[in-house]
Amino acid sequence: MSEISEKFAKLKSSTSRLRNTTAAERTARIQALWEATVDRKDDLIKAAHHERGTHDLDMAAELVMLKSEVDFFKKNLAKWMKPEKIKNSLATMGKKCEIRRQSKGVVLNMAAYNAPTAESFVPMLAAVAAGNAVAIKPSELAPESAQIIQEIVNKAFPTDEAEVFQGGVDVAKELLKQPFDHIYYTGGTAVGKIVMKAAADNLTSITLEMGGKNPVIIDETAKLENAATKLAWGRVMNAGQVCIAPDYAIVHESVKDEFQNLISEKIQEQYNSEQTGLDKSNYVPRIINERHTKRIKALLDDAVKKGATIVSGGTVNLKDCYVEPTILTDVTEDMNIMQEEVFGPILCVVGYQNREDVLKHIAPRTNSLALYIYSTNDSNIEYFLNNTSSGSAVVNNNCIQSGTNPRLPFGGIGASGMGRIGGYEGFRSMSNERSVVHQPLDKFRDFLIQLPPYSDRYAGLIMKGVKK
Numbered sequence: 001m002s003e004i005s006e007k008f009a010k011l012k013s014s015t016s017r018l019r020n021t022t023a024a025e026r027t028a029r030i031q032a033l034w035e036a037t038v039d040r041k042d043d044l045i046k047a048a049h050h051e052r053g054t055h056d057l058d059m060a061a062e063l064v065m066l067k068s069e070v071d072f073f074k075k076n077l078a079k080w081m082k083p084e085k086i087k088n089s090l091a092t093m094g095k096k097c098e099i100r101r102q103s104k105g106v107v108l109n110m111a112a113y114n115a116p117t118a119e120s121f122v123p124m125l126a127a128v129a130a131g132n133a134v135a136i137k138p139s140e141l142a143p144e145s146a147q148i149i150q151e152i153v154n155k156a157f158p159t160d161e162a163e164v165f166q167g168g169v170d171v172a173k174e175l176l177k178q179p180f181d182h183i184y185y186t187g188g189t190a191v192g193k194i195v196m197k198a199a200a201d202n203l204t205s206i207t208l209e210m211g212g213k214n215p216v217i218i219d220e221t222a223k224l225e226n227a228a229t230k231l232a233w234g235r236v237m238n239a240g241q242v243c244i245a246p247d248y249a250i251v252h253e254s255v256k257d258e259f260q261n262l263i264s265e266k267i268q269e270q271y272n273s274e275q276t277g278l279d280k281s282n283y284v285p286r287i288i289n290e291r292h293t294k295r296i297k298a299l300l301d302d303a304v305k306k307g308a309t310i311v312s313g314g315t316v317n318l319k320d321c322y323v324e325p326t327i328l329t330d331v332t333e334d335m336n337i338m339q340e341e342v343f344g345p346i347l348c349v350v351g352y353q354n355r356e357d358v359l360k361h362i363a364p365r366t367n368s369l370a371l372y373i374y375s376t377n378d379s380n381i382e383y384f385l386n387n388t389s390s391g392s393a394v395v396n397n398n399c400i401q402s403g404t405n406p407r408l409p410f411g412g413i414g415a416s417g418m419g420r421i422g423g424y425e426g427f428r429s430m431s432n433e434r435s436v437v438h439q440p441l442d443k444f445r446d447f448l449i450q451l452p453p454y455s456d457r458y459a460g461l462i463m464k465g466v467k468k
């Protein structure tokens, strides 16, 4: 037995005990996780700074997102755990119908590198709230954070309730062989497919939180300066390493030049206010490693070679893992940058003439994780919402739909993912929603009209049900 399967067996052994824990016991664990996290706040901030050059307040804001989930679970869990009474139908008349949300067993949470703490702990909260044991596999690309995450979990949970498995692909593969009861995965689409195939071998349910190219539509009626201000922030935040970041903007030709100039100015205003250069700014983070910096540079070089124009930015320093916030225009479909999620601080811009063209631009990349619309025309807003598909959408803003309101479920569709996280939806996705019917045994309610040989009364009832 490998060390991983031994630890998995230990987690599995707690299934029935954890399934029967009370809301108070589960919220105590949630609180312990939060307190252990706060105890290591300074270390987490330092780690994010070393790994991605993250500003202290940006890392603290990640913890605030976590706190809002913690508070929401603490406030609502007892209510959510109660069996939900269900109205009767004609066929269940006289019986008592309910839904019981029970734990699934052991949940594996595989996280990405771009927000290691939130990606480890937000799904963990949902899993713990639903009464599961949890295994976390943080990203090996953020090892300092992973180490602290492990120490936090070890402090807040006994090892038969939660374990952290550090390591790379080998550890992930070994974990995926274990018969988990639910797998929650955050990461790229290519690995998402590997996870889904592995889950199929054990018929394990999955939540996939993936990425993709999130479009921004800016029509001719948009408040341009307002849009440019918000998009400068949304694209440069975490150096573009945000799953819901705006990836490319489809801008009405009549306002395209003005928009490109405005967003270039706004990037300077927000990220270079002291005019020491964007590369010296405390607000511009770094790409996670040289390999990813090279990947982004290759996308940029390919686009320029094929005719794209750099409006602003464009510098890359591989050794420093620095990609200058960049506005890239005249981008076309044959460029690699339109085929791949950028996951870096580069906003691609394409022009459009009429709103039907917007749908043509989006068509090769339907089902994005997010979609943003900047417009003051209600008919255009409805048209774009009704004729596109994405996990979430925001009108006249960006990146405000995740981590801000635990009542808004978060997740993707198709290539950007499946399943939802956040508040009650997270709790539900980590629960087995078990329908339970109680049959009273008194003679008025315990009748068996459906037994053969069929009576005329039963035949009448059934045949009545198949009339138009």
Ligand code: NAD
Pocket: 110, 111, 112, 113, 114, 137, 138, 139, 140, 141, 167, 168, 169, 172, 173, 186, 187, 188, 189, 191, 192, 194, 208, 209, 210, 211, 212, 242, 243, 244, 341, 343, 369, 412, 416, 417
């Ligand atoms: P990734 O797919 O490279 O890695 C994610 C996890 O999978 C890591 O824990 C890694 O160790 C593991 N992994 C890597 N290769 C594997 C393999 N061959 N077999 C098994 N496991 C393997 O993702 P990443 O580069 O760390 O993260 C970036 C991606 O994550 C982007 O596409 C981004 O959009 C997406 N993301 C999505 C969300 C969301 O909530 N939808 C949030 C953050 C990031």
